[in-house]
Amino acid sequence: MKKILLVFVFLLVCSFETLKAQASVGYYPWSSLLSISTNSRKAIWLDTRFQTNSLFSSLSVDLLPMINLKRGEVVQWYLGGGLRLNPLYRISDADADLITIDGYSINVGARISPLPKNRNIQLALELNPYVKDKFDSGVLKSHFGLVYVFGKKKKEGSEVITPETNP
DSSP: OHHHHHHHHHHHHHHHHHHHHHOEEEEETTTTEEEEESOTTSSEEEEEEEEOSSOGGGOOEEEEEEEEEEEOSSEEEEEEEEEEEETTGGGTOTTSOSSEEEEEEEEEEEEEOOOTTOTTEEEEEEEEEEEETTSSOEEEEEEEEEEEEOSOOOOTTOOOOOTTTOO
16 A cells, blocks of 8 residues: 555656646536546546545546547547546445455547637536446446636737747
8 A cells, every 4th residue: 555655646746747737627516526637638638537425435536548539729529448446445345455446437528618718618528438347237427517727828819929020
């Protein structure tokens, strides 16, 4: 456990400066999910989702590596797969594994930036087929949420002055 925690802290510290400027935070109210992701404008990015409104032993964490299929100014299409972990399951079952794997998912979605003046605010729509860890049951989930992407907003009508364009 100490080794896992040490590796996690090391990776977090090493990537803190990168994540600080490029991360996004989202909330899916009907699914009760809080989402924190790396730079979703890159070709490959990571989305981490935390279950809210649940008992401690049912709190799960989804680790979802995503691949962008198409990125435009308004709509971004992506595909990914993931793993749902339950690090607190040992509260209700002392014989459970240290980190319990709840199941696996495939994610297909779009992030839409509907406001021309602020593309950092996005709507997230997603289909999420999910199967339990033993593949004995599954469900087709859908998610709808609001995402805010941290970073600089583009200013309208501003141009960069370079030595070649400076009069």
